Amino acid sequence: MQLLDPTNEIQPALRPGTKRPASLAGLTIGFLDIAKTRGDVFLDSLQQQFAALGLVVKRYAKPTYAHPAPIALQQQIALDCDVVVEALAD
Amino acid sequence: MHPETGYIAFVKEDCPTCQLIVPALTQLATAQSPLIIYSQDTLEFLEPVAAAQRIYDSTLETSFRHAIETVPTLLKIENGQETSRIIGWSKPEWQAFTQQPTLGQDLPEWRPGCGAKNEDPQFKDQLMLRYGNVKLTARTIEVSDAEDEIEACFARGWSDGFPIVPPTPLRVYRMLQGTTRSAEEILGHLPHNHAPVSIEKVAINAVMAGCKPEYLPVVIAAVEGACDPKYGLRAFMASTWFSAPVVVVSGPITKKIGMESGFSAFGAGNRANATIGRALNLVVRNVGEVKPGAVARSTFGNPGRYSFCFAENENDTAWQSIAQERGVPLGESAVTLLTGDGVQPIGDERSRTPESLVISLAMGLKAVYHHKWNLDADVILAVSPEHSRVFENAGWSKAMLRDALESKLQLETKTMIKGVGGCTEGLDPAYAAANPIVSKFLPGGIQLIRVGSNAGLYSAVISCWPSGGESGTQPVTRLIGT
Numbered sequence: 001m002q003l004l005d006p007t008n009e010i011q012p013a014l015r016p017g018t019k020r021p022a023s024l025a026g027l028t029i030g031f032l033d034i035a036k037t038r039g040d041v042f043l044d045s046l047q048q049q050f051a052a053l054g055l056v057v058k059r060y061a062k063p064t065y066a067h068p069a070p071i072a073l074q075q076q077i078a079l080d081c082d083v084v085v086e087a088l089a090d
Numbered sequence: 091m092h093p094e095t096g097y098i099a100f101v102k103e104d105c106p107t108c109q110l111i112v113p114a115l116t117q118l119a120t121a122q123s124p125l126i127i128y129s130q131d132t133l134e135f136l137e138p139v140a141a142a143q144r145i146y147d148s149t150l151e152t153s154f155r156h157a158i159e160t161v162p163t164l165l166k167i168e169n170g171q172e173t174s175r176i177i178g179w180s181k182p183e184w185q186a187f188t189q190q191p192t193l194g195q196d197l198p199e200w201r202p203g204c205g206a207k208n209e210d211p212q213f214k215d216q217l218m219l220r221y222g223n224v225k226l227t228a229r230t231i232e233v234s235d236a237e238d239e240i241e242a243c244f245a246r247g248w249s250d251g252f253p254i255v256p257p258t259p260l261r262v263y264r265m266l267q268g269t270t271r272s273a274e275e276i277l278g279h280l281p282h283n284h285a286p287v288s289i290e291k292v293a294i295n296a297v298m299a300g301c302k303p304e305y306l307p308v309v310i311a312a313v314e315g316a317c318d319p320k321y322g323l324r325a326f327m328a329s330t331w332f333s334a335p336v337v338v339v340s341g342p343i344t345k346k347i348g349m350e351s352g353f354s355a356f357g358a359g360n361r362a363n364a365t366i367g368r369a370l371n372l373v374v375r376n377v378g379e380v381k382p383g384a385v386a387r388s389t390f391g392n393p394g395r396y397s398f399c400f401a402e403n404e405n406d407t408a409w410q411s412i413a414q415e416r417g418v419p420l421g422e423s424a425v426t427l428l429t430g431d432g433v434q435p436i437g438d439e440r441s442r443t444p445e446s447l448v449i450s451l452a453m454g455l456k457a458v459y460h461h462k463w464n465l466d467a468d469v470i471l472a473v474s475p476e477h478s479r480v481f482e483n484a485g486w487s488k489a490m491l492r493d494a495l496e497s498k499l500q501l502e503t504k505t506m507i508k509g510v511g512g513c514t515e516g517l518d519p520a521y522a523a524a525n526p527i528v529s530k531f532l533p534g535g536i537q538l539i540r541v542g543s544n545a546g547l548y549s550a551v552i553s554c555w556p557s558g559g560e561s562g563t564q565p566v567t568r569l570i571g572t
Binding site for chain 2: 001002003004005006007008009010013015
């Protein structure tokens with residue numbers, strides 16, 4: 001489907017991704033394990049490296065990688081965290 | 091494909107006359123002059139005609155390009171160009187046109203044709219958009235088939251919070267049929283970025299708001315008014331105060347497009363009221379980039395920022411409309427833009443004389459903002475028909491009522507000084523000493539609008555942005571064109 005842009009077209013048509021923070025210092029970082037095999041291994045390793053930098057990490061996990069995260073889990077992560085790392089591994 | 095010299099017929103099976111004349115078409119197809127027959131639906135009913143001479147105009151492009159309005163239509167082609175055409179079935183006419191004296195001799199003398207399929211409203215606009223000389227210049231946004239188009243509009247930040255109608259090129263083209271003005275025309279520039287506002291952009295936002303094409307001239311007039319620096323849109327939308335644009339529509343167009351001036355004129359339920367006001371706010375949001383938390387800094391906001399638009403009640407009254415008061419001739423339609431914070435009721439069910447009722451109205455007006463505030467501001471006083479009748483029956487014009495209200499809204503500043511009554515808010519003592527009496531509002535700033543249903547001895551105050559006049563926001567009126 002085609003839509004006609006209702007704006008002044010100053011912004012690019014391709015929406016940019018969410019702005020990345022300049023630093024993780026002082027931010028709450030969420031790790032979302034999507035429940036795919038060995039994703040936890042990757043996140044464990046990452047958590048160790050983050051801890052060495054003095055960063056706070058909260059862990060979350062999807063029930064299954066086959067479906068989107070349940071709304072309640074999405075809302076909890078949004079309430080708790082400033083940034084999220086979502087792991088995918090095989 | 092087309093004969094250099096010969097005939098082209100346009101038919102459809104859905105037309106009984108087209109079915110009736112198949113023998114004549116078959117006869118013509120086997121005559122010396124070449125014939126091509128275009129069917130707008132099926133080819134089966136034309137089976138007596140040789141397959142090479144039957145074409146299914148599946149896209150209706152050929153019918154559109156030949157501007158076929160009726161089937162059957164028979165074109166005469168000479169040197170590759172159409173030189174004449176006949177429509178419907180008239181035996182003598184077809185015989186003369188084709189120079190075939192025995193053409194369809196067993197058929198009735200005359201039968202009317204049917205409307206061509208390309209003229210069907212569900213196809214006509216699509217054909218015009220696809221094959222006509224339509225120029226839409228707005229950037230095209232591709233939304234994948236898997237994506238919900240309404241959610242896609244939310245995701246792009248185009249919505250005021252309610253679902254919007256996705257602005258497809260077809261819907262925008264249809265919206266633009268509501269005006270005689272060019273889609274490319276620039277109406278003005280909107281804050282905060284002075285972005286030019288074209289009629290096409292207005293039409294896109296009017297589609298999203300849910301407008302009908304016949305509302306578009308009203309939306310255009312409202313946007314023209316909003317672009318006028320006198321209106322001060324940037325000032326009041328960027329303010330921490332409450333105000334929203336208030337769109338008052340006056341004149342015969344209100345009845346033509348079914349606007350509500352009576353029951354629940356302020357909302358909700360009338361499509362024209364709701365969507366015209368919403369379209370203006372969406373233009374301000376999307377073209378002007380005035381969005382909450384960014385440029386729009388209102389502490390509370392206001393439900394009117396979704397839509398605050400209504401028609402004046404001009405039924406059975408000797409009072410002039412606000413548009414007439416502002417110079418619009420009787421019989422013309424106009425939009426007047428004001429600012430408004432909310433609706434504060436004034437009930438008075440007992441006054442039957444102007445002298446009594448004006449006291450109630452003045453008391454209601456006096457309460458606006460703060461008892462100790464007098465401001466160079468306009469204020470809207472919405473007067474119901476039952477209240478206006480009290481004044482009209484006694485021969486009071488709007489001007490007389492305004493004068494009476496202003497005289498009752500001369501305030502003694504000694505009661506408004508900081509600290510008086512234990513309240514720190516108030517006037518500076520030196521100012522109060524130099525100005526023992528002040529006007530509550532800008533002189534001439536009480537905007538009287540007759541609106542509402544015939545039952546209810548009520549009026550309503552809608553306070554305007556507190557800084558009026560040349561340094562703030564002023565009412566703006568624009569004629570509604572075509």
